[in-house]
Amino acid sequence: MPETASMIKEATREITLGEAVREALAEEMRRDPRVLVMGEDVAEAGTAFKVLNGLVNEFGPERVLDTPISEAGFTGIAVGAAMTGLRPVVDIMFGDFIGLTMDQMVNQAAKVHYMSGGKWKVPMVMRATLGATRRSAAQHSQSLHAWMCHVPGLKVVLPSTPYDAKGLLKSAIRDDNPVVFFEDKMMFRMKGPVPTEEYTIPLGAADIKRAGDDITIVATSSMVQVALGAAKLLEEYEISAEVIDPRTLWPLDEKTLIESARKTSRVIVVDEGYGRYGATSELASVIAEGAFFDLEAPVKRMGAMHVPIPFSPPLEDATVPTEKAVFEAAKALLGK
């Protein structure tokens, strides 16, 4: 099976990222009766983003289950259900709400396996969203995945294409550990090639979204398109940018990142989470250490501005790294 979309020989069709998520769920639910979905407004409403539309028709309200607005409670229920024979996928409408679930995820889900000496397992998935620029203000726009990455026992996935979303979500569901799966809410309608035949993508394998020689741009989730856009702009300056998507932040494919950095000797890391004490801090550290003797310049970190996300459009737009900003940063790194 091809592990990256670029390896698909004949992409028979294009579907949206939202459809890819739904397909992954539907296929896994058909394959394994233990898989079920729970969350707020997931059934008839198909979630606030309509990503699960129709799923309840096939699987019924017992397997696509509307919950009260109790993120901590139903996450806890998922932990217990996962320990005792089911494989729940919980839906957290906005990633901003994961604060409500941190105790369940960190003190329970992430630790049950270890604390029990390896006896109990917690095969569950938490799907949550991230991303700003939706004019939703400070409590509905955050990208808080760095918290989850910090916690041993959890795995963290951030797909950036329909192809990756489908293959990674299927792996996440089959994984015997708690996996947190962050989807950019602005990308649900983004289309991309997805084969009709079945495939999975292993957790822990980065993907080179675009090969290049002069500079490496490591980008996650929403920022992958931004990086690809910047790479295109850089072409005009005859700068060849390599764009790498780690796809899973834990486990992290350090090798692919470091190899690219050693090749190009200049690196930008860009992620929509806050830049300080965030995902870019780790990615930059890994690269700065692993490619130390090859780097010509400090690794440039780009993340959300260190402010609560403002509502006002001109302000909000200023908080998120853009194609233009990445392009300028790359030029500066290359002294052009």
Place this chain on the structure above:
Amino acid sequence: MPETASMIKEATREITLGEAVREALAEEMRRDPRVLVMGEDVAEAGTAFKVLNGLVNEFGPERVLDTPISEAGFTGIAVGAAMTGLRPVVDIMFGDFIGLTMDQMVNQAAKVHYMSGGKWKVPMVMRATLGATRRSAAQHSQSLHAWMCHVPGLKVVLPSTPYDAKGLLKSAIRDDNPVVFFEDKMMFRMKGPVPTEEYTIPLGAADIKRAGDDITIVATSSMVQVALGAAKLLEEYEISAEVIDPRTLWPLDEKTLIESARKTSRVIVVDEGYGRYGATSELASVIAEGAFFDLEAPVKRMGAMHVPIPFSPPLEDATVPTEKAVFEAAKALLGK
């Protein structure tokens, strides 16, 4: 007023870190009737660690207030009380429980000021603990401060001496923003010089705990003593280590860290939080960027092992950076 303990001319006395915390609270409560303490077993019991012993006798149960075991609830109450005229200090017995408060701290406390266009303020302090090796297992041993550092709107303080604890806590209480103050529970009985006259330490000023020329060890909280111990061992090898304590992780005194790194050209950062996606990631990134052209080796990061903290003593001891480990890492960095 001296800003570091080493500047105290005549330290009239030594007190423990726990006593320093209590003194800071008592002084601020005397000074400002709006200051009050709330949390589980804070009054007669003086907290599980007995740090607040006697405080209720002076200020009464209205200002040293026992709460139900409702971390989210009383943190939320503190936010509202802070907005409307009080200056609450909430006590979170074990830092492991901050997961329960993340929504209140992150979506409310940290954002109220910004979301209201600067109109409402949240002058509150959350005191929490961190640190392992107390044989308390996975849910009572974590050092989760990196989560809080990631969030704009919060300030984060990690004192490493009685002197710093007192001066920083007083500043935290006087600050008009939500401040999270992490105390290492293994350090409550550690003694150190504290002047009898009043002083405060500004948030955002690192402290050079030991001057040196050959290598910089940036250490936080519990790891400062570890670093100082390592520095002592290094003396025998005629390696002169500089030990720097940022004291506040946000705001972060980047300048002091970078200057030292540029001087010594070799750096270790050591923090008791998890090493991955943690405080060391940010500190290492800041230094790797700021001292890029002066570093002779990659910044070495040392943090808690990426596992839930085990109960069994030999296992637990293996998860935390030790004097010996820092010493060895320093030697290796210097090629000795």
Place this chain on the structure above:
Amino acid sequence: MSTVAVPHSPVPNSQSPELERGLRMYRRMLMIRLFEEQVNDLYTRALMPGLAHLYIGEEAVAVGVCEALTREDYITSTHRGHGHCIAKGAALDRMFAELLGKEAGYCKGKGGSMHIADPDTGNLGANAIVGGSAGIATGAAFAAKRLGNGRVCVCFFGEGALGQGVLYEVMNMAALWKLPVIYLCENNLYNEYTHYSDTTAGDILTRARGFGLPAESVDGQDARAVYAAAKQAVDHARQGAGPAFLLANTYRFHGHHVGDVSRDYYRSKQEEQRWKAERDPLKVLEDWLAEQGVPPANFDSMRAEVQTEVDQAVQFAIAAPYPAADKVDQDVYA
């Protein structure tokens, strides 16, 4: 005592306080109604960034409750918050400006529809986290009690917030410490797109009572009934007797948010029609006012006045400038 300015009286003869109150509430409800119709219009004309959750249909709750409060008293509000803010005395022009992300808005454009806050009218802020303001409201009551300033706080929330555990944590403390806070649950039957009976077991009032709070329900379409119930709870709280829980039964006439247009899959057109025809809070109050002798023309002129106010306010907001880009990193820290 009321936060609501007495309007130019449209009824000539000297009025009873009760009639005056009725007219004042009517006008304030009309402000909410017409404000929000304008909001919906801004959305459909793509003039408003993002979404908004309309309060239309529920106006009697906010207005009836705030009629029982002073300007100094506190409220906390929700994602469906315009009604609470206006009822507590917010000015329409600055409301619109905030919804459009303009510098002149209540939060300098940083908050938007879901985060209107205003110290001048005791508005601690709308909140986009369901149940997210329960702690803040209880804390404000805590401070009011400690400072002895006689204020009370009303915590507005939808019945969906009954799913959030923190609500019970703070109700427990409010009862223990006899805090002057009223938990005002607006049961509009739906948590977004799910009927509340699918998410709420047991009995809501019994829940509150289990935590030691006196609890009662009230017809949320009848501003006068809401006022009476709120007044009692507020007076009680102000006298130091502690918190209370009020359950206002109501209905939102529009979708969950302005974009929620096809709603048949979760509630029927008939149900909506029935509420609009039979239980419109403006109509309910209008009927009573008419019974008291207020002539029909007076309602028309009030509507015209308020519409003018709304029109002017929205014009102001549309013309107002956005905040300068360099404001983005201000107000992060005090």
Place this chain on the structure above:
Amino acid sequence: MSTVAVPHSPVPNSQSPELERGLRMYRRMLMIRLFEEQVNDLYTRALMPGLAHLYIGEEAVAVGVCEALTREDYITSTHRGHGHCIAKGAALDRMFAELLGKEAGYCKGKGGSMHIADPDTGNLGANAIVGGSAGIATGAAFAAKRLGNGRVCVCFFGEGALGQGVLYEVMNMAALWKLPVIYLCENNLYNEYTHYSDTTAGDILTRARGFGLPAESVDGQDARAVYAAAKQAVDHARQGAGPAFLLANTYRFHGHHVGDVSRDYYRSKQEEQRWKAERDPLKVLEDWLAEQGVPPANFDSMRAEVQTEVDQAVQFAIAAPYPAADKVDQDVYA
């Protein structure tokens, strides 16, 4: 049906099932008592790492409840969990080994006193987060119902957990979805060092009923009463009738943890003495058994037998090796 092995019967004449049950429960309670006295001893002799929270005084609750469960049924437990684990069938040697951090322990030494877990006896794990297992317990009941395996789950927690909002969130869902879970609140009067009346407003049973759960209280010092109440709730749940809430009134005879020795500031010696003298669950059951004709000598021999078992178990644990250092990063991921 019971997880507890029938002991060698010390009473010669053929017994009623009720008497058999009484003897079985007595022996299991004795196991908990003597196990924990040994734990306290290990602590005072500095042989045990960290602290432990003793269950002594509360044994009738765990044993009475687990008597109503099958081995396949689930429990979740708390920081004060030894009693629950033993009542559900845990072996003493592996318990001790875990408390000493040894490889032979239930969790290979990784969990310790507060995290004993054992799939073989349906023990989903003790939990050091107050209220932290409410979600897990409810989830296990959810799975049992979905899988149709007829199991029920008992969620043990102290009255302090009534402060945690998540408890109400999951009780609501358990009631909505008729899950086979019993919320077993052990009210031992104290949250650590604070009397529960200072932290708990209203009425505990009313709280549960407000969320749609049948709720009753039971004398937690009387194993037979606990068994009877639990049996009814368990049978109910197993038949698909949904969750229940049981409030067991009890008392811990020791400190909050083994290091909590000077306790006068939060509870009086007299209070402790009264409970120990008048309400010792072993004594309560012993009196009943004696009434049924069990001769005094039989209690002595049972005690001697159990003491031998405890002694052997602790010797095993002391002699057992620690896990090798390289085990530290195993079991992080499955």
